[in-house]
Amino acid sequence: MKPRPFSLERFFDRYEFSTRYLLCSSDAETMSLRELLALEPGADATLGDLALGYTPSRGGVDLRRAIAALYEGIDADDILVHAGAEEPIFNFMNVALQAGDHVICQFPAYQSHYSVAEALGAEVSRWVADLDGDGAPDPDDLARIIRPSTRAIVITTPNNPTGYVFDRPRLDAIVELAQKHGLWLFSDEAYRGSERDPADRHPSVCELYERGVSLGTTSKAYGLAGLRIGWIATRDRSLYEGMAAFKDYVTICNSGPSEFLATLALRHGETLLTRIRDLTTRNLALLDEFFARRSSLFDWRRPRAGTTAFPRYLGGSAERFCDDLVRRAGVLLLPSTAFDAGDDRVRVGYGRANLPEALNALDDAISS
Numbered sequence: 350m351k352p353r354p355f356s357l358e359r360f361f362d363r364y365e366f367s368t369r370y371l372l373c374s375s376d377a378e379t380m381s382l383r384e385l386l387a388l389e390p391g392a393d394a395t396l397g398d399l400a401l402g403y404t405p406s407r408g409g410v411d412l413r414r415a416i417a418a419l420y421e422g423i424d425a426d427d428i429l430v431h432a433g434a435e436e437p438i439f440n441f442m443n444v445a446l447q448a449g450d451h452v453i454c455q456f457p458a459y460q461s462h463y464s465v466a467e468a469l470g471a472e473v474s475r476w477v478a479d480l481d482g483d484g485a486p487d488p489d490d491l492a493r494i495i496r497p498s499t500r501a502i503v504i505t506t507p508n509n510p511t512g513y514v515f516d517r518p519r520l521d522a523i524v525e526l527a528q529k530h531g532l533w534l535f536s537d538e539a540y541r542g543s544e545r546d547p548a549d550r551h552p553s554v555c556e557l558y559e560r561g562v563s564l565g566t567t568s569k570a571y572g573l574a575g576l577r578i579g580w581i582a583t584r585d586r587s588l589y590e591g592m593a594a595f596k597d598y599v600t601i602c603n604s605g606p607s608e609f610l611a612t613l614a615l616r617h618g619e620t621l622l623t624r625i626r627d628l629t630t631r632n633l634a635l636l637d638e639f640f641a642r643r644s645s646l647f648d649w650r651r652p653r654a655g656t657t658a659f660p661r662y663l664g665g666s667a668e669r670f671c672d673d674l675v676r677r678a679g680v681l682l683l684p685s686t687a688f689d690a691g692d693d694r695v696r697v698g699y700g701r702a703n704l705p706e707a708l709n710a711l712d713d714a715i716s717s
């Protein structure tokens with residue numbers, strides 16, 4: 350199988366480590382190794398003594414226990430640790446699908462949700478969000494696009510790029526449909542924990558449905574993308590065993606130091622999540638003010654959760670605007686073309702500490 354190039358990742362490959370202001374990143378502000386180790390007395394000495402051999406392919410038991418504690422009714426044996434959230438998307442699609450199968454994917458979405466399925470010969474229907482409203486896809490559409498060959502529904506909540514979160518009644522309705530048709534419900538919950546309003550925190554699909562697969566990662570809401578630790582949580586034993594066996598052909602097992610650090614991080618998960626939620630709350634207030642002043646150029650939709658927003662650009666081609674902006678001002682915004690979502694929106698990331706400076710640079714570039 351040969352998936353087509355991943356537009357967003359190719360875009361970041363060009364700019365991520367050479368651009369002054371990244372104003373479209375989805376990973377929140379990170380921390381140093383020293384800061385992370387300081388969360389627990391003695392952690393630096395334990396890390397220093399760590400043996401650098403292979404680790405258990407499913408993930409070490411301490412880490413799997415720390416992850417399982419994030420869910421109700423899930424235990425360590427239901428957790429399969431992977432390299433970031435990207436690897437389990439690839440592995441799930443490979444294990445769950447065959448050529449000719451049909452998959453429904455909430456859209457816009459992280460491209461691997463649909464490109465890996467397409468490369469496997471599956472047909473993908475897009476369950477499209479109302480980007481001019483609150484970012485919700487129409488619940489009635491979902492029932493309409495299910496076919497006899499449908500195998501899985503793929504959702505992202507909180508959503509990248511819109512920040513939309515399914516409310517509980519809508520989440521329950523999706524679970525009910527999946528259950529009625531015997532489908533897997535793969536829920537990308539990479540931004541779980543970023544919800545600023547407690548009313549937006551709902552159960553994970555692995556808690557609600559026996560064929561629910563919840564995807565998690567330390568990359569986004571915890572600010573630890575460089576650990577490359579992600580996981581799935583599911584009570585579907587057969588899928589779990591299939592994915593564990595498939596992993597033997599991909600990463601085999603994870604990095605020992607990363608597993609140690611992720612376990613430490615999750616033991617202090619609330620501290621890390623609060624740090625990022627405080628930062629995104631402060632940054633969102635600045636974005637509200639900026640977009641109110643620049644309303645002739647952007648149509649702002651305040652995101653409910655996550656670290657990204659997806660306002661409409663009213664000045665023509667978003668791709669041309671982003672190209673010009675990065676060249677002239679060293680400010681990176683992501684055009685909606687990287688999401689296969691037209692050419693009239695930009696993704697803004699608001700989880701980084703230097704957002705005030707980046708926003709000033711954007712403001713100056715627009716003024717000039």
Ligand SMILES: Cc1ncc(COP(=O)(O)O)c(C=O)c1O
Nearest residue numbers: 375433434435459509539566568
């Ligand atoms: C919705 C979503 N899923 C998965 C990923 C991949 O995350 P990771 O860096 O943990 O592999 C991303 C990264 O941007 C994402 O936005």
